Amino acid sequence: MQADFAVELGADDETLEMPWAAGDGGLRYYDLKRHPELLSELQEVAQAPELGEFLSKVNSPQSPLETAKCDVWSSTEMDPEEEIFEAAHKFGSYVDLFFSDEAKRFSFPEHEYLAKRLVQLLRRVPEMPVAVEFLIRRCYYHAEEEAPGEEEIRDGFYITFYLFGYGDDEEKSRQNWVIGLKLVQNAIRQLAAK
Numbered sequence: 151m152q153a154d155f156a157v158e159l160g161a162d163d164e165t166l167e168m169p170w171a172a173g174d175g176g177l178r179y180y181d182l183k184r185h186p187e188l189l190s191e192l193q194e195v196a197q198a199p200e201l202g203e204f205l206s207k208v209n210s211p212q213s214p215l216e217t218a219k220c221d222v223w224s225s226t227e228m229d230p231e232e233e234i235f236e237a238a239h240k241f242g243s244y245v246d247l248f249f250s251d252e253a254k255r256f257s258f259p260e261h262e263y264l265a266k267r268l269v270q271l272l273r274r275v276p277e278m279p280v281a282v283e284f285l286i287r288r289c290y291y292h293a294e295e296e297a298p299g300e301e302e303i304r305d306g307f308y309i310t311f312y313l314f315g316y317g318d319d320e321e322k323s324r325q326n327w328v329i330g331l332k333l334v335q336n337a338i339r340q341l342a343a344k
Contacts, residue, residue, distance in 0.1 A: 151330065152234075153272035155265035155284040166246060166289045166308050168218060182209040183216045183250060194243075198222045200328045201243060207335050208247065214254075214342050218246040218308065224320050235279045237316035241327040248289060248308040255306040261286045264341065265309060271337040279316035279323075280330035284309050 158164060171178035180188040182205055189195055195202035201222055208215050222243040232240065254260040265284040272282055289308040292301055313334065315327025 151272055151275040151278050151333065152281040153269045153275075153283075155269050155286070157262075157286045159286070159288055164285075164287055164310070166218060166287065168248065168289055168291050168308075170218065179218060181216075182206075183211075192220070194220050194222050198243070198324075200331055201245075204245070204331050204335050208245070208338060212342060213338065214250055215247045215338065216250050218248055220245045224323070232281070232314075232316070235281075235316035237279060237323065238318055239320050239323040240314045240316050241320065241323040242312065242314045243327065243331070244313075245311045246308055247311055248306075255289070255291060255308075256304060258286070258307055261307045261309060267341055268334070268337050271340060272333060275333055278329065279326050280333075281312075281314045281316075282330060282334060283312045285312070 169179040169181075180191055182189055186206065186209060189202055189205060192202070192205070195205070201220060205217055205220065207213065208217055220243065222241070224239065224241050226239055228235075228237070228240065249255050249260065265286055268284060269282075286307055286309055289306045291304045291306050293304065311334065313327060313330050315323045315325065315330055317323035317326055
């Protein structure tokens, strides 16, 4: 398994607002930690039930994390750095993660520690056609103020977790993606137990 992390806090880098909602009124944030029954609302879960299992575990009361957004896709387009897998297909996903503990949401060292530890654990896995990357990014957390209608926005962080499984066809790439997803889930569980 190829595992890495990076920091993306530049002015042009991706950011997240929490809670979020698409401008067209369609897609939006679901608080799966406090409302696990909303998991069935996610079209990505219908597309990839294994992602639903991952989201359920990461949003469980025992987990230090919650999820904000996710997506899954399949592709035959490969970047030059993916050629090492000698694959015709890849099955990919991303999940945006943030800490349940509000104080940790605003701590860069906590995010960096989490990303580094996950990468360390995942690099111990035997070679397989799977790649994972954790990107530390800026998040703008909206909080209600005491006065009605007022809102405070605080700069914090979140982690986008990308996962790709590679194979000769879509079925094999998806199988490798599922294995990778379970390995990341177990790594998160190990860190939560400490």
